[in-house]
Amino acid sequence: xxxxxxxxxxxxxxKGDKSVTALSGVNLAIEKGxxxxxxxxxxxxxxxxxxxxxCLDTPTSGSVLYNGRELGGLSEQQLSDYRRDxxxxxxxxxxxxxxxxVRENVELPLxxxxxxxxxxxxxxxxxxxxxxxxxxxxDRLPKELSGGQExxxxxxxxxxxxxxxxxxxxxxANLDSTTAEDVISIMQRMNTERATTFxxxxxxxxxxxxxxxxxTLRDGAIEKDERRQ
Amino acid sequence: xxxxxxxxxxxxxxxxxRTVLSALTIAAGLIVFICMxxxxxxVDRMSIDxxxxxxxxxxxxxxxDYDKDKESFPLNLTLDSSLAPLAAALAQNKRVSHVTRRxxxxxQLSNYDETVxxxxxxxxxxxxxxxxxxxxxxxxxxxxxxxxxxxxIGRQLAQDLGVGVGDNITLYALTKYDSRxxxxxxxxxxLSTADPxxxxxGVFMTFAAANDFLDxxxxxxxxxxxxxxxxxxxxxxxxTRDIQKHLQADFPSLRVNSFLDLGAGVMELTHAxxxxxxxxxxxxxxxxxxxxxxxxxxxxxxxxxxxxxxxxHGMKPxxxxxxxVLEGVITGLLGSVLGxxxxxxxxxxxxxxxxxxxxxxxxxxxxSYGIAGNVYGEWNVAATVVVxxxxxxxxxxxxxxxxxxxxxxxxxxxxxxN
Numbered sequence: 180x181x182x183x184x185x186x187x188x189x190x191x192x193x194k195g196d197k198s199v200t201a202l203s204g205v206n207l208a209i210e211k212g213x214x215x216x217x218x219x220x221x222x223x224x225x226x227x228x229x230x231x232x233x234c235l236d237t238p239t240s241g242s243v244l245y246n247g248r249e250l251g252g253l254s255e256q257q258l259s260d261y262r263r264d265x266x267x268x269x270x271x272x273x274x275x276x277x278x279x280x281v282r283e284n285v286e287l288p289l290x291x292x293x294x295x296x297x298x299x300x301x302x303x304x305x306x307x308x309x310x311x312x313x314x315x316x317x318d319r320l321p322k323e324l325s326g327g328q329e330x331x332x333x334x335x336x337x338x339x340x341x342x343x344x345x346x347x348x349x350x351x352a353n354l355d356s357t358t359a360e361d362v363i364s365i366m367q368r369m370n371t372e373r374a375t376t377f378x379x380x381x382x383x384x385x386x387x388x389x390x391x392x393x394x395t396l397r398d399g400a401i402e403k404d405e406r407r408q
Numbered sequence: 409x410x411x412x413x414x415x416x417x418x419x420x421x422x423x424x425x426r427t428v429l430s431a432l433t434i435a436a437g438l439i440v441f442i443c444m445x446x447x448x449x450x451v452d453r454m455s456i457d458x459x460x461x462x463x464x465x466x467x468x469x470x471x472x473d474y475d476k477d478k479e480s481f482p483l484n485l486t487l488d489s490s491l492a493p494l495a496a497a498l499a500q501n502k503r504v505s506h507v508t509r510r511x512x513x514x515x516q517l518s519n520y521d522e523t524v525x526x527x528x529x530x531x532x533x534x535x536x537x538x539x540x541x542x543x544x545x546x547x548x549x550x551x552x553x554x555x556x557x558x559x560x561i562g563r564q565l566a567q568d569l570g571v572g573v574g575d576n577i578t579l580y581a582l583t584k585y586d587s588r589x590x591x592x593x594x595x596x597x598x599l600s601t602a603d604p605x606x607x608x609x610g611v612f613m614t615f616a617a618a619n620d621f622l623d624x625x626x627x628x629x630x631x632x633x634x635x636x637x638x639x640x641x642x643x644x645x646x647x648t649r650d651i652q653k654h655l656q657a658d659f660p661s662l663r664v665n666s667f668l669d670l671g672a673g674v675m676e677l678t679h680a681x682x683x684x685x686x687x688x689x690x691x692x693x694x695x696x697x698x699x700x701x702x703x704x705x706x707x708x709x710x711x712x713x714x715x716x717x718x719x720x721h722g723m724k725p726x727x728x729x730x731x732x733v734l735e736g737v738i739t740g741l742l743g744s745v746l747g748x749x750x751x752x753x754x755x756x757x758x759x760x761x762x763x764x765x766x767x768x769x770x771x772x773x774x775x776s777y778g779i780a781g782n783v784y785g786e787w788n789v790a791a792t793v794v795v796x797x798x799x800x801x802x803x804x805x806x807x808x809x810x811x812x813x814x815x816x817x818x819x820x821x822x823x824x825x826n
Contacts (some may be wrong), residue, residue, distance in 0.1 A: 235720060235819045256724060263722020270823065274717040278418035290411040291722045369678075 180207035180247050182343060182376055188241035190227050190399075195322060197378065201227040202397040204241070212345065212374040214367065216381055216390030223396040225380035226348055232378060233266050233346045234258045246368040263291055267337035269347035270378075275321040281308060281332050282317040288340045307335045311365050327358030338369055345369075347379035351386055362388050412727060416734040418699035419707060426703050426712045431743035433699040434799045438747025439754060441795050444685045446755045446785030447763065452600075452678045453641060456671060461541035462603045463671040464634035465508075466648045468637030469494065469655065475663035481527070483584040486627040490662060491757035494631060497658055502653060505636040508535035510629040511618065515581035517561065517570045518613060526565065528581065528611045530618040538632040542612075548597035555614040559593040561612040563600040573598055579611065580640025583623040591621050600704055637814055689795070693802050696743070698808035704736050708814040715814050725815035732814050736807020737800060744799030748792055 190202040202224045209215060209232075217225045228237035230298065231243060234250060243250045245265065266289065275284045285304040289295050295303065308317050309332040330350060335343050347366070349357035351401055363386055370377050379386065387393060395403035413644055420427045428457070460466055464583055470478065474485035487494070498504045511530040516523050533551040537543055540562075543550055551558050559579065560570075571577055594612070599606055618624040635648050648666045656664045668675060708715070712733045762782035 228822050233720070235823070259719070259722050259724050261722075262720060268717075268720045270717070272713075273711055274823070276714055276717070278415060278422055283414070287411065287718075288721045291718075303692065 180210045183209040184244040188238040214391045219396035224399040267342040273350040344376045430699045430703045433696040434743025435747035439751040441689040442751030447785040458602045459671040462669040466635035467633035469631040506538035506634040508539040511629045526611045545601040558596045560612040562607040564607040646698040696808040704807045705810040712825040719819040729811040729815035732811035733807045740800040740803020
């Protein structure tokens, strides 16, 4: 059974009087531990697909199954719980909470999860901060970090709760090439070491190069599904 | 909850200027209310004290017929037949501290050039000072041992007639038997009180003088009663009402009025002043609501992406809402603490130093309130606690709407927001 099973998902938006089709019947099965890249030109539906997989958005029709469980029809509260327990996000512009330190930002998903003690949260956060190469920066605020460091914090924040799936929307778009390579290698390492499933949208050829599977979207439909060894 | 509180506190710290401005608006509302309430309470107390001290006593007893015709000050409607049982009943009541008798009449005072209508009050000089407090307002002297040709008159009356202490003046009046009489009296004292009635038309003489001048034969038209004052004004009022009720029941042919009945105008003014105080505070708090609403709304607007991130990580809409409401509450708490502290400090000055009301509001305004000299504020802990809670409540309410808006923003829209 695939970890994520996307069946004939369609998404339409209203734009004034017009109806815009963002996804037109996407079928996609994602297995546990995949390092999957979604590519395609702007407006091809990459972000919409990621949002639907991450339960940030709901499809107009079709279904999304997580470990065989249908996610359609879940209430707002249940979707929040689903995201909290299973999915982590990495955003293009990092989106760290500016008033929280690096450690507090990384602890945030654990705080929302409410499963750990304060000491356990601090221990887990510091370990993952160390693993992304930011040891010694735990007490800094986001404004004291470079863009690359901020994205590492975002990765640490995504990984701290050991999610089964990490969804990343253009995670290297705002980074210089050296920093982007660093970020990619961290994600790869986490994928290998923890068997975390990574699904990321990208325009970045370097990212594409490292992907084990590349889904190419065009006009809201899958044009190509390539697997690499 | 800890993280929500942490984020709320730090965001408030991040926008210090905005937070301080909102908190100051609330603080201003509270300061105005605390000081206004203090001064209004002080003015009320002074008005009522003056009413009791200068004209009404705690209780005023007249015949029911006199009460109906009191505007004409009839000298024939006396209490004389009831005086003995009344005195006995009052003597038995331990809450009654002193009793005096008075008789009022209408007359005219003339310096031969001008004639001014006056209200004369015949007093028992020894007992009167135990019920009324005229002496502190007196220039010259009180009635002497031989007082059959002595009068005391109001300041404005003296000024209008161009007379003063030591001068002789002619008083005209109808006697008890409705015959006209005129006699010359020596002004031994001039009264400058907070009661405009006394100042403008008050003439006081003793029974010794009135027996001769008005053929009074010691007739008494009113008995004035002082009640021992312990506790707050409401407690004193309740006690006075209680004595009034019992006396009225025991003497149905008489009319027993308390200072509350006699000062109905003052009481109405007190109520109106309170309402105006609440209205002013209400206006300031509405400004504070708009300020906090704006602060929290700006905060929501600036942090839409942050809201998206928190929601993406699984934070529930009500937790997002709680975070923003908390910012309103903290701002309200800051404003309320600041307002109560600054308001209390300012009130300390009002309580200890007072305000020279005549200089601030003018003599006409102070006379209409029945006050004179410095007016001192009063502590009102209950009102301070109420406005403290109100400040926080107002801030909470102001934060709810933008907080609800924050919790309802779709996650994808929030994450796309620039």
